[in-house]
Amino acid sequence: xxxxxxxxxxxxxxxxxxxxxxxxxxxxxxxxxxxxxxxxxxxxxxxxxxxxxxxxxxxxxxxxxxxxxxxxxxxxxxxxxxxxxxxxxxxxxxxxxxxxxxxxxxxx
Amino acid sequence: xxxxxxxxxxxxxxxxxxxxxxxxxxxxxxxxxxxxxxxxxxxxxxxxxxxxxxxxxxxxxxxxxxxxxxxxxxxxxxxxxxxxxxxxxxxxxxxxxxxxxxxxxxxxxxxxxxxxxxxxxxxxxxxxxxxxxxxxxxxxxxxxxxxxxxxxxxxxxxxxxxxxxxxxxxxxxxxxxxxxxxxxxxxxxxxxxxx
Numbered sequence: 001x002x003x004x005x006x007x008x009x010x011x012x013x014x015x016x017x018x019x020x021x022x023x024x025x026x027x028x029x030x031x032x033x034x035x036x037x038x039x040x041x042x043x044x045x046x047x048x049x050x051x052x053x054x055x056x057x058x059x060x061x062x063x064x065x066x067x068x069x070x071x072x073x074x075x076x077x078x079x080x081x082x083x084x085x086x087x088x089x090x091x092x093x094x095x096x097x098x099x100x101x102x103x104x105x106x107x108x
Numbered sequence: 109x110x111x112x113x114x115x116x117x118x119x120x121x122x123x124x125x126x127x128x129x130x131x132x133x134x135x136x137x138x139x140x141x142x143x144x145x146x147x148x149x150x151x152x153x154x155x156x157x158x159x160x161x162x163x164x165x166x167x168x169x170x171x172x173x174x175x176x177x178x179x180x181x182x183x184x185x186x187x188x189x190x191x192x193x194x195x196x197x198x199x200x201x202x203x204x205x206x207x208x209x210x211x212x213x214x215x216x217x218x219x220x221x222x223x224x225x226x227x228x229x230x231x232x233x234x235x236x237x238x239x240x241x242x243x244x245x246x247x248x249x250x251x252x253x254x255x256x257x258x259x260x261x262x263x264x265x266x267x268x269x270x271x272x273x274x275x276x277x278x279x280x281x282x283x284x285x286x287x288x289x290x291x292x293x294x295x296x297x298x299x300x301x302x303x
Contacts (some may be wrong), residue, residue: 030159045188047139050155054148072165073119076155 011042017095018042019052020080020088023062027079053078061087112174118154118161122168124175131180142190156187210278213267224260227267230276
């Protein structure tokens with residue numbers, strides 16, 4: 001058993017949930033998502049995000065639109081689809097349950 | 109004075125030092141290979157290129173117009189190598205197989221005449237003197253070795269850049285490479301026999 005490994009596994013487990021949470025706030029550009037995730041120390045390298053975004057988009061949880069940018073080529077802005085919102089609600093519930101479970105066990 | 113290259117990343121044009129260009133090219137090639145398993149790999153790569161363009165753009169201004177090797181390394185640190193990404197996401201990827209190109213070049217660093225023998229030795233990972241002795245032996249009776257040497261001198265390119273030198277030597281031999289090449293060989297045979 002290795003505590004670093006265990007911590008990393010926990011972080012990985014909530015990564016996709018965190019991405020959906022960030023995007024649920026308002027539609028955002030990839031670097032906004034990156035900044036929030038980095039701030040929360042959920043990802044270490046940025047490259048991690050891109051395959052996950054594409055997968056969530058392919059699964060119908062996200063959609064994006066192109067928006068003109070004053071500083072170069074147009075940028076992709078991501079937002080949740082209706083399906084994505086339902087999915088996120090499920091994950092929210094599951095997260096609350098997990099927190100409750102841990103709280104309950106910690107008390108004893 | 110240094111040579112710079114003009115590149116287009118994510119729809120933006122950059123002037124970039126030649127060594128930085130080589131580094132970036134190898135990095136993108138490794139990423140491309142890593143994401144090849146994903147169904148939308150082209151889309152992932154274009155998103156990443158757009159991000160690289162953003163990061164590089166922040167590094168240049170009127171007084172510093174050329175992207176340097178250090179800039180590229182900084183960008184790679186931020187985005188992460190395929191190894192970093194697979195550690196970070198842990199979404200069940202196999203560890204990356206960095207099976208690079210393996211090509212025969214002339215090796216200018218260990219040459220005696222034109223680097224043909226040392227290049228072949230680097231390719232097969234044997235000592236250069238073994239190849240040289242073989243050439244001398246087949247040259248003794250009728251000079252056939254000399255003819256072969258001349259032809260190879262013309263045909264084989266010289267390994268000039270770092271990337272070419274890496275390609276010349278191929279990947280360091282480790283257990284993963286051996287396992288991969290055995291598996292690949294097995295798949296090839298299976299395909300041929302239509303199993």
